[in-house]
Every structure is written in structure tokens, then in C-alpha cells.
Amino acid sequence: MYFSWLKPLSQSLNQKKKNLYWLNFALFFRQIAIKLSGFYLPIFLYQMAPEVELMKKYLSDRSSLQQGMILVALFFVLERLTIIIFSIPVGKLTRKIGHARTFVLGDLIFALLVLAMIYFDQHQIFIFISTILSGLKSCFFWQSYRTLLDRNVNRRKLGRAMGLKVILSNFVAMLSPAIGGLIIKYSSYDYIFYLSLVFLLVAVYGHLNLKLRQELDAIGWKEYFSWLKENSFRQLFLSQSGRLFNSMALMLWPLYVFLLMGDIGTVGIIYSLSLFISIVMNFFIGGALDKNHKNKTPFVISGAIISIMTILKIWVSQIWNVVVMDSLDRMVGNYHWLVFDRMIMARGKGSQAFSYFVYRMINQSISGLIFWLFFLTFFLVFSFGWTGVFVLGSIGAMLSLLIDEKK
Numbered sequence: 001m002y003f004s005w006l007k008p009l010s011q012s013l014n015q016k017k018k019n020l021y022w023l024n025f026a027l028f029f030r031q032i033a034i035k036l037s038g039f040y041l042p043i044f045l046y047q048m049a050p051e052v053e054l055m056k057k058y059l060s061d062r063s064s065l066q067q068g069m070i071l072v073a074l075f076f077v078l079e080r081l082t083i084i085i086f087s088i089p090v091g092k093l094t095r096k097i098g099h100a101r102t103f104v105l106g107d108l109i110f111a112l113l114v115l116a117m118i119y120f121d122q123h124q125i126f127i128f129i130s131t132i133l134s135g136l137k138s139c140f141f142w143q144s145y146r147t148l149l150d151r152n153v154n155r156r157k158l159g160r161a162m163g164l165k166v167i168l169s170n171f172v173a174m175l176s177p178a179i180g181g182l183i184i185k186y187s188s189y190d191y192i193f194y195l196s197l198v199f200l201l202v203a204v205y206g207h208l209n210l211k212l213r214q215e216l217d218a219i220g221w222k223e224y225f226s227w228l229k230e231n232s233f234r235q236l237f238l239s240q241s242g243r244l245f246n247s248m249a250l251m252l253w254p255l256y257v258f259l260l261m262g263d264i265g266t267v268g269i270i271y272s273l274s275l276f277i278s279i280v281m282n283f284f285i286g287g288a289l290d291k292n293h294k295n296k297t298p299f300v301i302s303g304a305i306i307s308i309m310t311i312l313k314i315w316v317s318q319i320w321n322v323v324v325m326d327s328l329d330r331m332v333g334n335y336h337w338l339v340f341d342r343m344i345m346a347r348g349k350g351s352q353a354f355s356y357f358v359y360r361m362i363n364q365s366i367s368g369l370i371f372w373l374f375f376l377t378f379f380l381v382f383s384f385g386w387t388g389v390f391v392l393g394s395i396g397a398m399l400s401l402l403i404d405e406k407k
Contacts, residue, residue, distance in 0.1 A: 015211055016151075016152045017152075018209075018211070019148065019152050019210055019211065019212065020149075020152045020153065022206045022207070022209045022210050023145065023148055023149060023152070023206075023210070025203075025206040026103070026203040026204075026205075026206030026207050027145065027203075027206075028203075029199045029200070029202040029203040029206065030107075030110075030141070030199070030200065030203040032196075032199040033110065033114070033196040033197070033199040033200040033203065034196075036192050036193075036195055036196045036199070037113075037114050037117060037192060037193055037196040039254065040192070040254070041075075041117075042072050042251065042252055042254065042255040043254060043255050043258050044117075044120075045068070045071045045072045045075055045127075046068035046069070046071070046072055046255060046258075047068070048071075048120065048121060049064070049067040049068040049070070049071040049072075050064050050067055050068075051121070052067075052071060052124055052127070053124060054124075055067045055070070055071065062380075065379070066379055066380060069375070069376070069379040069380075070376065070379075070380070071127075072252075072255070073372045073375050073376050074131075075127070075130075075131050075134075076131075076248075076368065076372055077368075077369060077372045078128070078131035078132065078135070079131050079132075079134045079135040079138075079368075080135065080365040080366075080368035080369050080372070081135070081365075081369070082131065082132050082134070082135025082136060082139075083135045083138055083139055083361055083362070083364075083365040083368075084362055084365045084366065084369075086135065086136060086139045087139050087143065087358050087361045087362050087365070088219055088220060088221060088224070088358060088362075090102070090136070090139040090140055090143070091143060091219045091354065091358040092219065092220075094143075094144060094215055094354075095214070095215045095216070095217075095218070095219075098212060098214060098215065099144040099147070099148055099210070099212050099215060100207060100208070100210040100211075100212055102140050102144050103140070103141065103144060103145075103207035103210070104204060104207050104208065105140055106136075106137055106139075106140025106141040106144075107200055107203060107204045107207060109133055109136050109137045109140060110133075110137045110141075110200055111197060111200055112133055113130055113133035113134055113137055114193045114196050114197055114200070115193075115197075116129050116130040116133060117130055117193050118190050118193045118194075138361070139361065142357075142361060143354070143357045143358045143360075143361050146345070146348070146357040146360075147215075147348070147353050147354045147357050148210075148212065149345070150345050150348045150353050150357070151353060153345075183195075215354055217351065217352055217353065217354035217355050218355075219354065219355045219358050219359075223355060224359050224362065227359060232404070235402050235404065236347070236363075236402075236403070236404075237363045237367075238399055238402050239340075239399060239400050239401070239402040239403040240344075240360065240363050240364055240367060241363070241364075241367035241370070241396070241399060242395070242396040242397065242398065242399025242400040242401075242402070243337070243340060243364075243396065243399075243400050244364050244367040244368055244371065244396065245367065245371055245392050245393055245395060245396025245399070246306065246310065246393045246394075246396035246397045246400065247396075248368070248371045248372075248375075248392075248393070249310060249389055249390055249392060249393025249396070250333075250393070252389060253313070253326070256313075256386055256389075257322055260316070260317065260322070261322075298335070298339075299336060299339045299340075299401070300401055302332050302333075302335050302336035302339075303336055303397050303398060303400055303401045304397075304398070305332050306329065306332055306333055306336055306394075306397040307394045307395075307397040307398050308394070309325065309328060309329045309332070310329070310390050310393040310394040310397060311390060311391065311394045312325065313325060313329075313390050314386065314387050314390050336397075336400070337400075340400055340403055343403050343404070344360070344403065348360075371392065374388065374392055375388075375389060375392075
């Protein structure tokens with residue numbers, strides 16, 4: 001009787017644990033679908049570029065390499081523009097329908113994206129449609145996911161929670177490229193997309209089990225621009241840009257290895273092999289971060305190492321050089337980006353967590369536009385090519401050191 005007030009508190013804590021479980025459950029299967037359908041996307045776009053009517057009609061004087069890079073860049077430029085335009089409208093919709101329904105709508109959009117990718121080579125209009133769907137897919141998932149993760153995890157256990165997320169992502173990333181590469185090598189891309197749909201359906205089940213309160217945090221362009229006037233938010237913007245520059249260089253790494261090796265199956269096996277060690281590392285890193293997150297020296301050193309290793313990728317030419325470089329890069333990167341993401345999440349704690357993660361999506365997408373502008377310049381205007389991409393990724397690693405956990 002006297003402790004009856006503890007019952008709703010206990011129920012609230014139990015529901016948080018359940019929500020966290022279903023969030024990670026859905027994330028795991030959604031990441032499998034993403035890795036299967038998205039890991040080889042730059043290679044897929046590069047290979048089909050010479051057959052695209054736009055290239056034949058207006059860019060026939062360009063080399064096949066340049067045509068491929070133009071199509072890859074156009075896809076991701078339109079994706080980022082979509083995210084910038086729709087992040088706030090989707091956020092406002094989330095306030096009306098709730099995070100769980102937003103997730104399910106995002107899963108539906110993801111399914112439509114995969115179906116559009118199946119028909120790329122038959123109807124090229126689906127390339128354009130898929131860029132829009134890809135941007136919307138991100139809007140309907142990541143800003144809600146990060147908000148809910150932030151709210152359902154104790155600040156002192158953020159490192160462990162982020163470590164678990166990375167372990168799940170790395171486990172998926174280890175298996176999917178090798179399996180996907182073999183499927184593509186011996187059949188076609190379509191089977192990869194069909195398999196993605198199956199895993200996506202399992203993720204929907206996880207999202208349907210979420211029990212969440214209504215979102216009360218209001219968002220809008222006026223507030224976003226007012227935040228941009230703050231020095232700390234602009235510094236955060238720069239650090240986020242650095243994170244994205246390095247991530248984009250890493251995303252293009254499989255395409256670089258494919259052009260180097262000429263075999264898509266080899267790309268998947270190399271990528272999976274290099275991730276094997278990093279899974280074990282992250283199991284121990286997450287808990288350690290919660291105890292030592294105030295010591296930034298290892299974070300600074302790891303950022304410098306990633307910067308140097310990204311530059312060194314320019315001179316990689318043999319298969320075992322790729323394996324060693326990729327393994328070392330991911331071992332150091334797992335620590336560095338886990339610390340970075342922990343600080344990003346810690347800054348989101350508070351009543352305006354949803355606003356913070358919506359505006360983070362916008363910042364990342366603006367940075368993405370800048371990256372792809374540089375990318376096109378490297379391949380079309382100057383002869384920097386891959387050297388320019390890896391230099392930009394290296395600069396990104398150094399910019400990430402600007403992150404500060406304090407608001």
C-alpha cells in the first residue's frame with residue numbers, strides 16, 4: 001500500500017527494456033536488408049551506367065568510369081536532397097501518428113525501394129524513383145530510432161548500448177557482403193533484393209511490438225535556423241560533416257576494391273573477413289566507454305590513425321593489402337566512431353531529443369551534398385579521382401575530433 005507508487009515506475013522501466021529489445025530486434029533484421037540491398041548499390045549503379053539513356057544521350061563523350069561515377073553521385077545527391085526536404089515534414093507527421101507507425105511506414109517505403117531496384121534495368125525511371133524512396137526511408141527510420149534509443153537507455157549505459165548496436169551491425173555486415181557477393185556472382189542482383197524483402201518483413205514485426213508515448217517535441221525550420229546561430233551547434237555540424245565524409249569514403253571502398261580486383265565475389269569475402277575481428281573488439285569496448293568516456297586522448301589518437309590509414313588506401317593494390325588495411329581500419333574505427341556516436345547520443349539527452357536528431361539528419365544531408373559535389377569535381381574536372389575521395393575521408397576523420405559531449 002505504502003509503496004504503491006513504485007508500481008507505475010516499475011512498469012515504466014520494464015516497458016523501456018521491452019522497447020529497447022524490440023528496437024534492436026527490428027534494427028538487426030532491417031540492417032540485414034540494408035546490407036543485402038545497399039552494400040553493392042554503388043557497384044550496381046556503376047555497372048549499369050553505360051546503359052542508361054541519360055548517359056547515352058548527353059554524356060556519351062565521357063569514359064565509362066566517369067559515366068559510372070556520375071550515376072553514383074546523382075543517386076546519392078537526390079537522396080540527400082530528399083532527406084533535407086522531408087526530414088521536418090516527416091518529423092511533424094511522427095508527432096501526429098507516433099514513432100511506431102512511422103517505423104512501419106518507413107518499412108513500407110523500404111519495401112517499395114527494393115521493388116524499384118529490381119526493375120532498374122527494365123524501366124530506368126525507377127532509378128529516379130528509388131533515390132526519392134531511399135531518402136524517405138531514412139527520414140522515417142533514423143530520426144525516430146535515435147530518439148527512442150536515447151530515451152530508453154540510461155546515460156551511464158550509453159556506451160554499452162551503442163556497443164551492442166555496433167556489434168549487431170558488424171555481425172550483419174560480416175555475413176551479408178560475402179553471401180550477397182556469391183548470390184550475385186552465381187545468379188543475379190534480383191535474388192539479393194528478394195531476400196532483403198524477407199528480412200524487412202521480420203523487422204516490421206519488431207516495430208509493431210513497440211509501445212510508445214506520443215511525441216511532444218515540436219520541430220520546425222525556424223528552430224533549426226535559430227540553433228545554427230549557436231557556436232556549439234555549428235561546431236557539432238562540422239564534426240558531423242567529418243563523420244559523414246569518412247563514412248562516404250568507406251561506403252565507396254567496395255567499389256574501389258571491385259575496380260581493383262574485377263570480381264564481385266572477392267569484394268564480399270574480403271569485406272566479411274575484415275569485419276570478423278572488429279565484432280570481438282566491440283564486445284569489450286562498449287562497457288569500457290561508460291567508465292572512461294571523459295578521457296579523450298585515445299579518441300584523438302584513433303582519429304589521427306584513421307586519417308592516416310584512409311590516405312594510405314590510395315596505394316593499396318594487392319588483395320591481402322586490402323584485407324590488412326580494411327581490418328586495421330575497422331578495428332581502430334570501431335573504437336573511434338563508437339566514442340563519437342556516444343557523445344552524439346549524450347548531447348541528445350533532454351526534452352528536445354527529437355528536435356536534435358531531426359536536425360542532425362538535415363546537417364548530415366547538407367554535408368552529403370558537399371561530399372558528392374567534391375566527388376564529381378575529382379572525377380570530372382580534375383584528375384584526382386580516388387585520391388581526392390580518400391583525402392576527403394581523411395580530412396573527415398580529423399574534423400570528427402571537434403565533437404564535444406557538452407551542449
